[in-house]
Amino acid sequence: MDLRARAGRAVSLLRYVTRTVRGLVQLPGFEGTRVTPRRWTNLVLNRWEHRSLRTTLRSYPIKLIVEVTNICNLRCPACFTGDEQQGRVRGHMSPELYARTLEELGPYLWRVEFCNWGEPLLGRHIVPMIEAATARGISTLISTNFSVPFDAGRAERLVASGLTILGVSLDGARQETYEQYRVRGDLETVLRNVRLVNDAKRKLGSKTPKLIWSFHVFSHNAGDVEQARARAAELDMEFAVEKGWVVGEEWDAGGRFDFYGNPRPFPCVPLWEWAVLNNDGGVAPCCGSFYREDDVGRVSAEAGDGGARTFREVWNGPALRRARGFYTRRDGDEAARRSICFDCPQTVIWERWLHHMGGGGLEQDFDPGFGQNDVFNYFWNRQKLHRPAGDAARAARR
Numbered sequence: 001m002d003l004r005a006r007a008g009r010a011v012s013l014l015r016y017v018t019r020t021v022r023g024l025v026q027l028p029g030f031e032g033t034r035v036t037p038r039r040w041t042n043l044v045l046n047r048w049e050h051r052s053l054r055t056t057l058r059s060y061p062i063k064l065i066v067e068v069t070n071i072c073n074l075r076c077p078a079c080f081t082g083d084e085q086q087g088r089v090r091g092h093m094s095p096e097l098y099a100r101t102l103e104e105l106g107p108y109l110w111r112v113e114f115c116n117w118g119e120p121l122l123g124r125h126i127v128p129m130i131e132a133a134t135a136r137g138i139s140t141l142i143s144t145n146f147s148v149p150f151d152a153g154r155a156e157r158l159v160a161s162g163l164t165i166l167g168v169s170l171d172g173a174r175q176e177t178y179e180q181y182r183v184r185g186d187l188e189t190v191l192r193n194v195r196l197v198n199d200a201k202r203k204l205g206s207k208t209p210k211l212i213w214s215f216h217v218f219s220h221n222a223g224d225v226e227q228a229r230a231r232a233a234e235l236d237m238e239f240a241v242e243k244g245w246v247v248g249e250e251w252d253a254g255g256r257f258d259f260y261g262n263p264r265p266f267p268c269v270p271l272w273e274w275a276v277l278n279n280d281g282g283v284a285p286c287c288g289s290f291y292r293e294d295d296v297g298r299v300s301a302e303a304g305d306g307g308a309r310t311f312r313e314v315w316n317g318p319a320l321r322r323a324r325g326f327y328t329r330r331d332g333d334e335a336a337r338r339s340i341c342f343d344c345p346q347t348v349i350w351e352r353w354l355h356h357m358g359g360g361g362l363e364q365d366f367d368p369g370f371g372q373n374d375v376f377n378y379f380w381n382r383q384k385l386h387r388p389a390g391d392a393a394r395a396a397r398r
């Protein structure tokens with residue numbers, strides 16, 4: 001290896017070490033969390049166990065994603081629920097399951113997010129669930145289509161719950177563009193509901209929830225972005241634009257819009273740092289995973305259903321330990337190879353990265369080989385494995 005190559009390797013290594021140390025100690029960007037010694041200690045331990053690729057963890061997750069309900073009123077075409085795929089039984093999470101999980105994980109959690117693949121504001125128990133997290137000093141977030149029945153009373157209860165962030169998925173500034181993705185949605189209803197929240201915040205003298213207009217841009221609504229930005233400012237909302245994922249080929253690849261986060265070589269964050277709890281007690285390895293067949297375990301939702309008594313049993317259960325192990329060595333028997341994490345782009349990118357760096361490659365020359373749209377399509381295509389008949393029927397209708 002010549003001097004230039006050695007210097008390049010040393011710089012890559014130094015950058016990696018600096019990033020790792022910074023990643024261990026910096027506070028997570030969750031506003032509104034009460035920092036306690038227990039939360040703090042668990043955070044650093046969790047990150048350490050993540051960076052050192054432990055498979056059995058002493059730490060608990062720092063973020064919990066709760067599928068309050070997997071029911072939705074809209075039909076967004078690139079959403080499993082909007083596309084009417086059946087991942088698991090449709091329904092609401094029981095307050096008892098949520099309370100038990102919060103009791104166990106609450107002292108360690110920095111954030112609870114109340115949405116996965118359904119519409120959280122259709123959840124029957126959403127307000128008391130937020131209140132319980134707030135009472136424990138945990139930052140909370142909802143992402144909603146907000147095209148739902150709502151009134152001043154509900155707005156006041158939502159504000160009073162202490163909700164930290166309310167993200168509103170609003171992909172257009174005109175009904176005719178908005179409804180192309182948010183099928184069945186009504187733009188005026190969404191805007192009226194935002195005003196109700198603003199009124200309630202004023203009435204209760206509350207700074208929260210922070211409102212974010214979340215605009216997913218596609219070819220059909222790209223022309224609305226500036227109008228939407230202006231309306232967001234009028235409504236006292238932050239404005240976030242990100243490229244929308246689509247089934248199949250990425251639209252306008254290399255164009256002016258970008259996805260929220262692009263794949264990079266890093267051991268999968270959800271496998272070590274997040275917990276995804278579905279309405280039926282099924283635990284998913286990450287929020288891309290939709291089918292119950294891809295769950296990594298189950299927390300008991302009702303007596304006699306065979307689920308684990310505690311979340312920790314699943315957290316250190318065989319499926320999650322095996323998935324974490326792929327980041328040290330990606331192999332295994334037939335069952336391991338069929339697991340969703342085995343061929344997941346994140347796992348494959350990490351394996352390629354180790355190969356690249358181990359072979360003397362430079363960090364800046366590394367090509368992950370997957371874009372964010374490919375990652376979405378990887379999860380989307382699990383239906384071919386789990387629901388082949390439904391997939392074929394839908395493809396014929398398109």
Ligand SMILES: C[S@@+](CC[C@H](N)C(=O)[O-])C[C@H]1O[C@@H](n2cnc3c(N)ncnc32)[C@H](O)[C@@H]1O
Pocket residue numbers: 072076078079115116117118119120143144145167168169214216243244245246
């Ligand atoms: C499946 S949704 C569930 C929450 C809620 N129903 C909503 O739509 O906001 C979870 C997140 O995925 C986002 N989402 C849906 N379709 C998307 C797409 N094609 N590209 C990027 N994000 C998308 C939603 O806007 C939301 O922030």
Ligand code: SF4
Pocket residue numbers: 072073074075076079080081082083117118119144145
């Ligand atoms: S509103 Fe959310 S959950 Fe409902 S179909 Fe659209 S993206 Fe999916």
